[in-house]
Amino acid sequence: MEHTHDHHITGPKTYALVLAGLLVLTIITVWVAQFDFGAMNTVVALLVASFKGALVALFFMHLRHDKFNAVIFIGGLFFLGVFLIFSLFDISTRTTVLPSSLKEPVRAFPGAPLGKPVQPSTGMPKGQAPTSPE
Amino acid sequence: MDQQFEASKIGMWLFLVTEVLLFGGLFVGYGIMHAKHPDAFIAAHTHLDWRLGALNTLVLLVSSFTMVMGVWAAQTSQKGKLIGYLSTTFVLAGVFMVVKYFEYSHKFHEGLLPGKFYAHQGDTVEGQFMFFSFYFMMTGLHGIHVLLGMVAIAWLIYRAQKGHFSSQYYGPVDMVGLYWHLVDLIWIYLFPLMYLLS
Numbered sequence A: 001m002e003h004t005h006d007h008h009i010t011g012p013k014t015y016a017l018v019l020a021g022l023l024v025l026t027i028i029t030v031w032v033a034q035f036d037f038g039a040m041n042t043v044v045a046l047l048v049a050s051f052k053g054a055l056v057a058l059f060f061m062h063l064r065h066d067k068f069n070a071v072i073f074i075g076g077l078f079f080l081g082v083f084l085i086f087s088l089f090d091i092s093t094r095t096t097v098l099p100s101s102l103k104e105p106v107r108a109f110p111g112a113p114l115g116k117p118v119q120p121s122t123g124m125p126k127g128q129a130p131t132s133p134e
Numbered sequence B: 001m002d003q004q005f006e007a008s009k010i011g012m013w014l015f016l017v018t019e020v021l022l023f024g025g026l027f028v029g030y031g032i033m034h035a036k037h038p039d040a041f042i043a044a045h046t047h048l049d050w051r052l053g054a055l056n057t058l059v060l061l062v063s064s065f066t067m068v069m070g071v072w073a074a075q076t077s078q079k080g081k082l083i084g085y086l087s088t089t090f091v092l093a094g095v096f097m098v099v100k101y102f103e104y105s106h107k108f109h110e111g112l113l114p115g116k117f118y119a120h121q122g123d124t125v126e127g128q129f130m131f132f133s134f135y136f137m138m139t140g141l142h143g144i145h146v147l148l149g150m151v152a153i154a155w156l157i158y159r160a161q162k163g164h165f166s167s168q169y170y171g172p173v174d175m176v177g178l179y180w181h182l183v184d185l186i187w188i189y190l191f192p193l194m195y196l197l198s
Helices: A012-032 A038-060 A067-092 B002-036 B038-045 B050-075 B079-110 B129-161 B171-195
Strands: none
Touching: A012 A038, A012 B050, A038 B050, A038 B171, A067 B002, B002 B038, B002 B129, B002 B171, B038 B129, B050 B079, B050 B129, B050 B171, B079 B129, B079 B171, B129 B171
């Protein structure tokens, strides 16, 4: 573990420049959302957000001069990435998200607390049945 | 002192990692449901006003800047500037919550509520309640973090006024600063995912 003993002090000029960069990237965030990249829409949005996040982490959170804590933080992000990517692999390679013991989606949960069956919301106005279950 | 500072900083970063994973679970859930029901999510997000989201993004980014300037003021033993920057950060956090309040009350009024409470009339796309389940869970949890951050910043202002912080001792300012930047960081991802779907 290497630590420099005098703490690095970044000055207001750098912080002001980083803020300016973040504001420009916010405009870019809104701007790119108008274009349709198809399936890449979310990826593009997350990419711009990650540029902003990197600026905040490196400059405002001083990870530039804080290698040890940067490893901790990136370690956390790595496991979040594993969680996200494996979950999406699982979901995208299944034909159905139902457990193998179920044949069709559950429309009511009879075992709900206080003996009151819970109807999952259909997203339609009250009293109206869903038009066509998938 | 130096060792204590470094140790508390490692502890703070470990806490921030648990926070990332806490929100991470919600982000993964959002990703899965979005991938499964893209039409419902895109239809539902049009109920949100992206201009208010963008305004709140600006407010949080500037508050992150004033927070880090507060850390700088503490590092250079400038008491007056420290109190000034911390107070500005506090006020900006308040502005964020006020904007959030108007957004929430608008949604309550329209019946744009999570899960089985969803009561919006005249939908053409089914399943929009799912989006609002994630919207309220994620922005709600984020809002709680903003409120806790305001409490922490108020505590810093109180201690700064008593003259506790200087270039020799500014650990608490640094730690709350890190927390505040993480809250900002999470919002940076929430804004495009909630307000700017296409």
